[in-house]
Amino acid sequence: MNIVNFTPIPALLGGLIIGLAVIFFFIFNGRLIGISGIASNFLITKKNRFDNFLFIVGLIIGPIVYKYFTSQEINISISNSFFLLAVAGLLVGSGTRISGGCTSGHGISGISRFSLRSIIATITFMIVGILTVWGKSLI
């Protein structure tokens, strides 16, 4: 194991900001943030649809606000083919709905309230994610 590109300070700072969003949403709107839940409920149910829509719009505005105030470029790199992206999209969309949460819903909100269910989900998707990356490196 070699440690590379380690950026603990921005990671921690970004995490604190995400934690603030979770807690504001909880105190004011009474809900816990899970992005797969918010996005799929927006698609599937009329309940809170406009709130869910606005949250998603906000999520997309966030990086633009960051860029505006810091004047820093946001670099991302996605190297997969469209086919692989579509397969992964289907896996992530269906998987998060079958298990009832993703990195935010289980990984942050669920673990925050010490939900055993969410702890097990998080350990599972982390292990499978790690094994998938390892498996890709063998090919």
Added chain:
Amino acid sequence: MGKKFNMSRIVSLVCGIIFGIGLTVSQMIDPAKVLGFLNIFGEWDPSLAFVMIGALVISSPFFHLFKNNKKPVFAESFNYSINKKLNKKLIIGSALFGAGWGLTGLCPGPAIASLALLNVNSAVFVVTMFVGFYLVKLSDSINQAR
């Protein structure tokens, strides 16, 4: 009532923005960063563990501090899942999600936030993710109807 009704919308928008800024500051918006985190058997970038720690340090104590409040500020009641079922669906769903996450480094929050960068790849992922949401909903409704 009318006033509170509108306020929850503003909170939703603002919380989405804050969440999106957090994903950007932490660089979790970059799938390459996520793949680095999952690559513990190779060149490992442990940074994203700190995103989780940072988020939990805030959300967990404040959740427990406020959970017994009578009601949230702009809603009639608290409304979150208290599902305790440990079943096959939890494991299978999480495993499918983990596989998709490991293939591309994309999970729902960062994927949606990265639409801001007008990245075609994220758009392909997000569209098919919504198809995935819908397929599960469809399969649930069919099973219920049986």
